[in-house]
Amino acid sequence: MKILLYILSFFILSISPFLGEITLHFSDILNSDSTTYTIFWDLRVPRIILAFFVGGILALGGLIFQIIFKNELITPYTLGIASGTTLFTAISIVFFPFLYITISSIFGSIITVLILYFISKQINKNSIAVSTNSILLTGIALSYFYASAMMLVFYMSSLQENYSIVRFTLGSLDTVGFTNSLIIVAVSVILYFVISYYRQSIRLLLICNDTAFLKGLKVDKINLVLLVVVSLSVGVSISFVGPIGFIGLVVPHIIKLIYKKSADKLIFPVFFFGGIFLVFSDLIARNLNTDSTIPIGVVTAFIGAPFFIYLLIRRNKKA
Amino acid sequence: MLEINNYNSSILHEISFSLNENENLIILGQNGAGKSTLAKVLSNLIENDKVKLFNENMNKLDDSKRALYINYIPPKLSIFDEYITLREFLELSFVTKVDNEKIDEVIKLLNLKKLEDKYCKSFSSGEKQLLLLASSIMHDAKITIFDELTANLDISRLKEVYEIFNSDLLKQKIVITHNLDLAYALKFKILFLKDGIIEFFGSNDEFFEAVNLKRFYKDTILKLDNHLVVNL
Numbered sequence: 079m080k081i082l083l084y085i086l087s088f089f090i091l092s093i094s095p096f097l098g099e100i101t102l103h104f105s106d107i108l109n110s111d112s113t114t115y116t117i118f119w120d121l122r123v124p125r126i127i128l129a130f131f132v133g134g135i136l137a138l139g140g141l142i143f144q145i146i147f148k149n150e151l152i153t154p155y156t157l158g159i160a161s162g163t164t165l166f167t168a169i170s171i172v173f174f175p176f177l178y179i180t181i182s183s184i185f186g187s188i189i190t191v192l193i194l195y196f197i198s199k200q201i202n203k204n205s206i207a208v209s210t211n212s213i214l215l216t217g218i219a220l221s222y223f224y225a226s227a228m229m230l231v232f233y234m235s236s237l238q239e240n241y242s243i244v245r246f247t248l249g250s251l252d253t254v255g256f257t258n259s260l261i262i263v264a265v266s267v268i269l270y271f272v273i274s275y276y277r278q279s280i281r282l283l284l285i286c287n288d289t290a291f292l293k294g295l296k297v298d299k300i301n302l303v304l305l306v307v308v309s310l311s312v313g314v315s316i317s318f319v320g321p322i323g324f325i326g327l328v329v330p331h332i333i334k335l336i337y338k339k340s341a342d343k344l345i346f347p348v349f350f351f352g353g354i355f356l357v358f359s360d361l362i363a364r365n366l367n368t369d370s371t372i373p374i375g376v377v378t379a380f381i382g383a384p385f386f387i388y389l390l391i392r393r394n395k396k397a
Numbered sequence: 398m399l400e401i402n403n404y405n406s407s408i409l410h411e412i413s414f415s416l417n418e419n420e421n422l423i424i425l426g427q428n429g430a431g432k433s434t435l436a437k438v439l440s441n442l443i444e445n446d447k448v449k450l451f452n453e454n455m456n457k458l459d460d461s462k463r464a465l466y467i468n469y470i471p472p473k474l475s476i477f478d479e480y481i482t483l484r485e486f487l488e489l490s491f492v493t494k495v496d497n498e499k500i501d502e503v504i505k506l507l508n509l510k511k512l513e514d515k516y517c518k519s520f521s522s523g524e525k526q527l528l529l530l531a532s533s534i535m536h537d538a539k540i541t542i543f544d545e546l547t548a549n550l551d552i553s554r555l556k557e558v559y560e561i562f563n564s565d566l567l568k569q570k571i572v573i574t575h576n577l578d579l580a581y582a583l584k585f586k587i588l589f590l591k592d593g594i595i596e597f598f599g600s601n602d603e604f605f606e607a608v609n610l611k612r613f614y615k616d617t618i619l620k621l622d623n624h625l626v627v628n629l
Binding site: 145148281282283284285286288289291292293294295296334337338339340341 | 440442459460461462463464465467468469471475476477478479480481485486489490492536
C-alpha cells in the first residue's frame with residue numbers, strides 16, 4: 079500500500095503541471111518561444127512547488143501541535159492561529175496597505191501562539207503538563223474574539239478592501255514566478271530541520287510531558303521552540319496562500335492509520351503526503367471546468383472529510 | 398540520600414523527613430491524604446526548593462542529572478501515541494544509552510515476551526503496571542518512587558513485584574501502597590500520612606505493633622500469627 083501510494087504520488091506530481099484550463103504538451107515545454115513554455119515555467123511549476131511545500135508545512139504543523147498538546151483534534155487552525163493570522167492580514171490590508179502582508183501575518187500567528195502558551199501556563203502553574211482542554215477552550219475563545227474583530231475590520235473597510243479580504247480568506251495558490259515558492263521551500267527546510275533535530279525529544283513527548291520531564295527533558299523549552307517554529311512556518315504559508323484548512327487535521331491521521339507507527343517515524347511521510355494532498359486538491363480545483371478556479375480550501379475539505387470519516391469507521395470496525 | 402525540609406502547600410503541611418542512602422520507604426495513608434502529591438514534590442513534578450538529593454538542592458540540579466537521581470512511576474500509564482510498542486517504550490525509558498540486552502532480560506523476567514511488539518495503548522491495566530515496573534528498571538534512577546504500582550495486579554503478579562522490590566534490581570525505593578500485606582512483608586521503613594501531615598515515621602516493626610495499628614486503622618486491621626487480617 080505504501081509503495082503504491084508513492085508511485086501514485088509521483089504520477090500526480092508529474093502530470094499535474096500539464097493539466098489545467100489550457101492543456102500543455104510535453105514537446106513544447108523546452109521551447110522558450112511558445113506560450114506553453116511561459117505557462118509551464120512561470121505559472122504551473124511554481125504553483126505546484128508552492129502547493130507541495132505549503133501542504134507539507136500544514137500537515138507537519140498539525141502533527142507537531144497534536145503531540146505538544148496531546149490532543150488529536152488540535153491543529154494551528156483549531157487553536158485560532160489561522161484566524162489570528164487572517165485577522166492581522168486583514169488589518170494590514172485595510173489600515174497599513176504599505177506594509178508587506180507577510181510581516182503582519184507572521185505577527186498575527188506569533189502573537190496568538192504566545193497568548194495561548196502563557197494563558198495555559200497561567201492555568202497550570204503547578205504542573206509541567208499542559209492541560210489540553212483549557213488550551214483548546216482558550217483557542218476557541220480567541221477564535222471568537224478574532225471573528226468579532228474581523229467583523230469590525232470588514233465594517234471599517236472600503237468595498238475594494240472588503241473584496242481583497244474575502245479573496246484572501248478563501249485561499250488561493252495563484253502565484254507568478256518562483257519568488258514565493260522559493261521562500262516557502264526555505265521555510266519548509268528550516269521547519270523540517272528543526273523537527274528532525276528534536277526528534278529524540280519528540281519521541282519522549284509522545285508518551286507524556288511528565289515522563290519526558292522525569293527523563294531529564296526541558297519540556298517547557300522544547301514545547302515553546304516547536305510551537306514558535308511551527309506557528310512561524312504556518313504564518314508565512316497563510317500569508318501566501320490564505321487559510322487552507324483541514325490538511326493539518328486529516329493528513330497526520332491518515333498517515334498514522336496507514337503506517338501504524340509512532341509519530342516520530344512519520345515526519346517524512348506526513349510532510350510528503352501533506353504536500354501531495356494539496357497538489358492533488360489543487361489539480362482538481364483547476365480542472366473542474368468552471369469559469370474560474372474553485373477556492374482550494376473548499377476542495378481540501380470536500381476530499382478530506384469523507385475520506386477521514388471512512389478511515390475512522392474502518393478503524394473502529396477492526397478494533 | 399533524600400531530604401525534605403518543611404514543605405508546605407494547601408495539601409501538605411510541615412513535611413520534613415530524611416532517608417539515608419539505600420534506605421527504602423513505604424508511604425501509607427488514606428485516600429486523599431496527600432501521598433501522590435508528596436511523591437510529585439519529591440520528584441519535582443510539583444516544582445519546589447525544599448528537597449535535597451544527595452546533598453544538592455534538587456531545583457538547582459541540571460534536568461539530566463536530576464533524572465539520574467530520581468524517578469517517579471505514576472499509578473496509571475499515560476501515553477499519547479497509539480502506536481508505541483512495548484519494546485519502543487522500554488527503549489525510551491533509558492536516561493543513558495539504550496541497553497538492548499537489559500531490555501531482553503527484563504522482558505524475560507516479567508514474562509512480557511508476547512507483548513513485546515504490541516502497542517502499549519491496547520494493554521490491560523495490569524499489563525500497563527508491569528510495563529511501568531519494567532521501565533523503572535531501565536531508567537535505573539538512584540531513587541525510584543512507585544505510586545500504587547500493585548493496584549491492578551493479580552496475586553501471582555503481586556508476588557513477582559514483591560520479589561523485585563525485595564531484590565537489588567532497583568536501587569533505593571519509595572513505595573506508595575494501600576496493600577498492607579505488601580508493606581508488612583517488605584519490612585521497609587514506614588511513613589504514614591493523614592490529612593497532609595506526617596503521623597508516623599519509623600521502622601516497620603514499630604508501625605505494625607498492635608497499638609499503632611489500632612491508632613491508624615481503628616479496628617479494621619488485626620495481626621494474627623504474624624499475618625494481617627482485615628476485619629470488615
